[in-house]
Amino acid sequence: MRIAAVQLAYDDTESLADRTDRVVSLVRAESGADLVVLPELWSAGGFSYREWPARSQDVSGSVVSALAGAARDARVWLHGGSIAEHPESGETGPEGKSLWNTSVLIAPDGSVTATYRKIHRFGFAGGEPKLMEAGEDVVVTDIAGVSAGLSTCYDLRFPELYRAQVDRGAKVFVVPAAWPEARVDAWSLLLRARAIEDQCFVIGCNTAGTHARTTMGGHSAVIAPTGEVLAEAGGDQEVLRIDIDPAAVDDFREAFPVLRDRRL
Numbered sequence: 001m002r003i004a005a006v007q008l009a010y011d012d013t014e015s016l017a018d019r020t021d022r023v024v025s026l027v028r029a030e031s032g033a034d035l036v037v038l039p040e041l042w043s044a045g046g047f048s049y050r051e052w053p054a055r056s057q058d059v060s061g062s063v064v065s066a067l068a069g070a071a072r073d074a075r076v077w078l079h080g081g082s083i084a085e086h087p088e089s090g091e092t093g094p095e096g097k098s099l100w101n102t103s104v105l106i107a108p109d110g111s112v113t114a115t116y117r118k119i120h121r122f123g124f125a126g127g128e129p130k131l132m133e134a135g136e137d138v139v140v141t142d143i144a145g146v147s148a149g150l151s152t153c154y155d156l157r158f159p160e161l162y163r164a165q166v167d168r169g170a171k172v173f174v175v176p177a178a179w180p181e182a183r184v185d186a187w188s189l190l191l192r193a194r195a196i197e198d199q200c201f202v203i204g205c206n207t208a209g210t211h212a213r214t215t216m217g218g219h220s221a222v223i224a225p226t227g228e229v230l231a232e233a234g235g236d237q238e239v240l241r242i243d244i245d246p247a248a249v250d251d252f253r254e255a256f257p258v259l260r261d262r263r264l
């Protein structure tokens, strides 16, 4: 399975239309990949809280439509990072808000096959908990014949979510992020921890650049179920490309059956 993680850099000056065009070009350029992954909230701005309402959209809106076209053109599975989702239906959550941090998975034919609403909201008293609803559903879905668990950024700090995904059959975790440079060591360590404890491949796609006065950490990485770092990006925009063999998960779990020793 050929992975391309697009570690996008952006600042505060770019319009939504320009950024979307740029991302579409980057996805189209990865036509040899099986799975292309984008970072969390790249269209709305990971820490651009004030921009979120204006840049929020339905899953059928212009951003996901542009991504669907790019996935179709490149014939790739596309994990579109996440969008600030404002459903056209007017749906509200238990706290009365109509905004979610929602990741979107698109098949090579351009159809949206799965969405995941971020469960653990980042920002303590501000940011996501103030403006967004929390997702409620664990999502494990097929990507090119492989069972993949979806999560987003701050979720990485909550190991029970990943155990729940393993219990639903996940062999790969896909984690888009907008994780700042200030805590990037924790990002790198937690990606490896989730891989080791759950014996899964982990694909972490972070953001680069500086926006909303926050410098992003980059260091997107692909980790093997052993915890080995197979590929790791630097701090700037780049595309991380690597082939993984998801069948190795079963082999490794058989050879080192730690998950069988759980005591519930």
Ligand SMILES: NC(=O)CCC(=O)C(=O)O
Pocket: 040, 046, 122, 152, 153, 154, 155, 157, 177, 178, 179, 180, 183
């Ligand atoms: N966007 C996020 O969820 C940021 C998470 C983060 O910075 C952290 O957990 O630290």
